[in-house]
Every structure is written in C-alpha cells, then in structure tokens.
Amino acid sequence: MNCDACGEAAAGPLATVTTDAAGGVRHRTVCQGCATGAAARARQPVRMCVRCERITSAPVLVAEVHQGTGPGFNVYACPGCAPGLPELPDALDLLG
Ligand SMILES: [Zn+2]
Ligand SMILES: [Zn+2]
Structure with a gap:
C-alpha cells in the first residue's frame, strides 16, 4: 500500500x-x-485581520465579543496590526 x-x-x-x-x-x-x-x-487557523482585512495564517486574538442576543465571536488581527489595536470596548466600534 x-x-x-x-x-x-x-x-x-x-x-x-x-x-x-x-x-x-x-x-x-x-x-x-x-x-x-x-x-x-x-x-x-486562518482568520481575517479586523483592521487591514487581509487573511493571516498567524491571527492574534484581540477581542472576544459577547452579544446579548446570541453567541459571541472572536476578533482577530494579523501580527502586524495587533499591537496597535485598542482593547475590547473599542473593538466594537472598529466593527462598526
Ligand atoms: Zn506519505
Ligand atoms: Zn492587519
């Protein structure tokens, strides 16, 4: 075989x-x-960066969004953008 x-x-x-x-x-x-x-x-894992919207194979978890109405989701950024991203509360604004 x-x-x-x-x-x-x-x-x-x-x-x-x-x-x-x-x-x-x-x-x-x-x-x-x-x-x-x-x-x-x-x-x-392959995720889309929340900031530059490029697909990255090394995503960094920058926020966990918990919605009152349903299951939450995670927000990822690429290694280049992650250090400059704000903490969780502003991530909601980022997603607009
Ligand atoms: Zn083989
Ligand atoms: Zn990025």
Whole structure:
C-alpha cells in the first residue's frame, strides 16, 4: 500500500484522512508522516485581520465579543496590526 500523498510505500499503518475540499469530501490513504502534516495544516487557523482585512495564517486574538442576543465571536488581527489595536470596548466600534 502506498501513501496517496507522497507515494512512498508506508512503513507503518496507513491513516485515512478526510479532506473537505471545494469539490466535496475526499478520503485519502496516507502514511503517518503525511497524516500528521495534513492534520497540522487543517488545524492551522486562518482568520481575517479586523483592521487591514487581509487573511493571516498567524491571527492574534484581540477581542472576544459577547452579544446579548446570541453567541459571541472572536476578533482577530494579523501580527502586524495587533499591537496597535485598542482593547475590547473599542473593538466594537472598529466593527462598526
Ligand atoms: Zn506519505
Ligand atoms: Zn492587519
């Protein structure tokens, strides 16, 4: 059995990875090394910066907004903007 990701014959047990791609859910049988890498990538958070509105793969949580009417949400900024952002009360103004 070869790994679907790297094509190498796996030394250990193969893992099945489910990816939720744009084209639909896909199952791949991959070696442990690739499975770990895929899981790490899937876990990697990607958020939009509240200030510059760019997508960052290293978001910094700058505020947790709690709404009285429903579930709250988190506000993220990119590492470049985060230090200059105000604390929570002003984050609500930022979101306008
Ligand atoms: Zn592999
Ligand atoms: Zn930013």
